[in-house]
Amino acid sequence: LACPTEANDFKNGSITRTSKPRFEGGYQDDETALYMIPNDGDGGVIYGTYPAIKIKDGDHFKALAGCVYDYEDCDVIIQLNYINDDGDMVLLDEWDEEYDGDYTEVNVDLSELAGDKVQLVLLVHNNGDSEDDKVFWMVPRISR
Secondary structure (H helix, E strand, O other), X not given: OOOOOOOOOOOOOEEEEEOOOEEOOOOEOOOOEXXXXXXXXXXXXXXXXXXXXXXXXXXXXXXXXXXXXXXOOOEEEEEEEEEOOOOOEEEEEEEXXXXXXOOEEEEEEOHHHOOOEEEEEXXXXXXXXXXXXXXXXXXXXXXX
16 A cells, blocks of 8 residues: 555555544644555455664664554454564564554563664554544564
């Protein structure tokens, strides 16, 4: 997919950026966030791959993630993965997200990858269909 896509696409998937994300529960922030919608159908997924970066001891990947406000049928699995030297995608952690008024504070210690050059991957699974599966990743970053 092009990044960003032009509109919400619950059939083919889409990704957009906003400076005014609105979380489930109604809270609106003023930090930058990515909105991701996986494609429809069983096994629907969307992911974004970052450029390769050399991980240092003590690095953490941090973000807030959850369903976007007013998308009440949102039900997804979100993942943080990385691509290793062999080109394989490796799971670091995953979280179940549904529209329940709460969101996930992502904080993954990357120290096990210290010295490796990897590509981090944000991934969203649709849990069977993509109806209302609009997810935010707010300020995804590596903290050193």
